[in-house]
Amino acid sequence: MIIRRISHFLCNYENIMPLFAGACMFLFMAGILLLPIQYSDSQLYPKTIDRNSTLDPYDRGGPPFTQVTIADQYPDNSPTAGLVTSFLTPFSLWLSQVTHHMGTTIVAHPGGIIDEILYNTRGLDTVVEATILFVAFAIASYIFRKV
Amino acid sequence: MWGHYNYGIFIVMIAAVIAFLALARERDDLHKLLLIDLIEILSLGIIALLGTDLAEALILPGLTVGIAELLALSQIYCTKEGIRSNPIMGLDIEVIKKADAPMILSIFLVVYGMILSGFTGGAVAGLGLVVLFISRSYREDLNLLEMASGISWALWIFAFFIFMFLPGFWFVALMGAAIGILLKVTVKMSLVGTMWGEQHG
Amino acid sequence: MADFIGGLPYYILEFGDELVYFTPYTITLFLLALAFTLLAIISRPERQMDIAFGGDAYRTKDISISEMRFRRFMAIACGLASMGAMVTGDIFNFTLFTAMVGITNVGIVAAVKSPHVQDAAYQYGLVALSATVPLFAGAAVYAAATGSLSMIELMKGTLPAVPLVAKAMLVTGVVGEGMAPFYAAKAEMFRAPGAPYVIMCSLSSLLIFLRVVEVVMLG
Numbered sequence: 001m002i003i004r005r006i007s008h009f010l011c012n013y014e015n016i017m018p019l020f021a022g023a024c025m026f027l028f029m030a031g032i033l034l035l036p037i038q039y040s041d042s043q044l045y046p047k048t049i050d051r052n053s054t055l056d057p058y059d060r061g062g063p064p065f066t067q068v069t070i071a072d073q074y075p076d077n078s079p080t081a082g083l084v085t086s087f088l089t090p091f092s093l094w095l096s097q098v099t100h101h102m103g104t105t106i107v108a109h110p111g112g113i114i115d116e117i118l119y120n121t122r123g124l125d126t127v128v129e130a131t132i133l134f135v136a137f138a139i140a141s142y143i144f145r146k147v
Numbered sequence: 148m149w150g151h152y153n154y155g156i157f158i159v160m161i162a163a164v165i166a167f168l169a170l171a172r173e174r175d176d177l178h179k180l181l182l183i184d185l186i187e188i189l190s191l192g193i194i195a196l197l198g199t200d201l202a203e204a205l206i207l208p209g210l211t212v213g214i215a216e217l218l219a220l221s222q223i224y225c226t227k228e229g230i231r232s233n234p235i236m237g238l239d240i241e242v243i244k245k246a247d248a249p250m251i252l253s254i255f256l257v258v259y260g261m262i263l264s265g266f267t268g269g270a271v272a273g274l275g276l277v278v279l280f281i282s283r284s285y286r287e288d289l290n291l292l293e294m295a296s297g298i299s300w301a302l303w304i305f306a307f308f309i310f311m312f313l314p315g316f317w318f319v320a321l322m323g324a325a326i327g328i329l330l331k332v333t334v335k336m337s338l339v340g341t342m343w344g345e346q347h348g
Numbered sequence: 349m350a351d352f353i354g355g356l357p358y359y360i361l362e363f364g365d366e367l368v369y370f371t372p373y374t375i376t377l378f379l380l381a382l383a384f385t386l387l388a389i390i391s392r393p394e395r396q397m398d399i400a401f402g403g404d405a406y407r408t409k410d411i412s413i414s415e416m417r418f419r420r421f422m423a424i425a426c427g428l429a430s431m432g433a434m435v436t437g438d439i440f441n442f443t444l445f446t447a448m449v450g451i452t453n454v455g456i457v458a459a460v461k462s463p464h465v466q467d468a469a470y471q472y473g474l475v476a477l478s479a480t481v482p483l484f485a486g487a488a489v490y491a492a493a494t495g496s497l498s499m500i501e502l503m504k505g506t507l508p509a510v511p512l513v514a515k516a517m518l519v520t521g522v523v524g525e526g527m528a529p530f531y532a533a534k535a536e537m538f539r540a541p542g543a544p545y546v547i548m549c550s551l552s553s554l555l556i557f558l559r560v561v562e563v564v565m566l567g
Contacts, residue, residue, distance in 0.1 A: 021167045022167070045200040123307040132447060223458050
């Protein structure tokens, strides 16, 4: 019986990983054959680069505490979207006036378009992400303490 | 028809085929884990090919999920193989020998928090001080780190609800989330501290 | 009006760009996940017996309180993750919830001390970790081809069609996280004591599989 043999093969958990990896391999092969993918021109949050700005790769589009327009999916749901984008802490404001590029370290400083997306408009993603990290940490520390 | 996007996708997909082929043929458990860590990069590559600000914001959750699962899995691997103390050559510095590395790193974070920004940095640095005081009574268990991870999680949820339901107070929410990320970074760094401290203690 | 696969939504909850919507289909799955989470909270774990064949000897396996608590925590987290995956209206958010279902499943099983169970949990964890690759890649191709991640927008039919490969990636990822076709291998993990919690593994993978069927039919 073919079903019994398949079931017997799957019964050994050592075989699952190679099987899944093989399936993924064929999936990506099929993906190559199904190219090209039509890239949509109307993207959310498009990237604009202003080389002359002192905040070069992450120019905020305006001084702090002004609401800049950003291309989010549902503008009605986030009435204050754009305020976080333009926000700069006093120190980084000073840094951006004195130096070129230095004022825009994106992850450490509060403010900027990435923070706007991560905290505000797509905040639920970040909540789930933090929860996953929390769960993984709980697993690791429980197993660590157990032994 | 074949824009830059498709050339990029083509290359990433070829890399994915090669990587998954290697994974399918690998038999050693540890090597499988290492290979999967490499394969994770390919998913980040496909996200990055979007080329918008959204892509950059999606990479961060993707990266974190991969790292989180890797953390849990490597701990399971250690238990499964019965590895209890793994002698590695640590840094030969006296403070780390005394398992005080979390404290040193906290001081570093406090200083960094103060340099980072003016009045907002006050909150950040103050929080770093709290971490410093808690870690003084820290004795080789992960309870404290778990608690800090829990606090950062709660802060983030709190900030999220302010953003969603009281958008007028966006500034409070931004600061809450910023402190949340600082705590998360602190937790990860003090974890490095425990790993070093373990062998000498 | 948009063409809703699972019926018209009763209620749409708005979280910025990410909408959470309750159609008859998603609300059914949501209530199912909720009911099983409540069961996991209130029920007492089973106590397994080892019986020696050919004799009268038997003994009860001990489960420590801390292990039981931890597994109950993981089961509740798994229930919450499946509830989130049932009602979310955003492709990337769905993939994140699915990844969370995967890791909580690993957690439920990995808390057991038996080396055999740990070995199975490790192999399953490897699959769950590698399944995040097609999951996130699928979501990214969705965004690139249609310019949107919102399921409500995809239903409206005004956006470009979703490429087949993106749908295939999403389904493969969910299969890897939930291990739907690998029930035979899951039997190895069910040997772990603690009945209500291992059921959560099966139920959550079934639910995310039912949900992804709706998701791929949208675009």
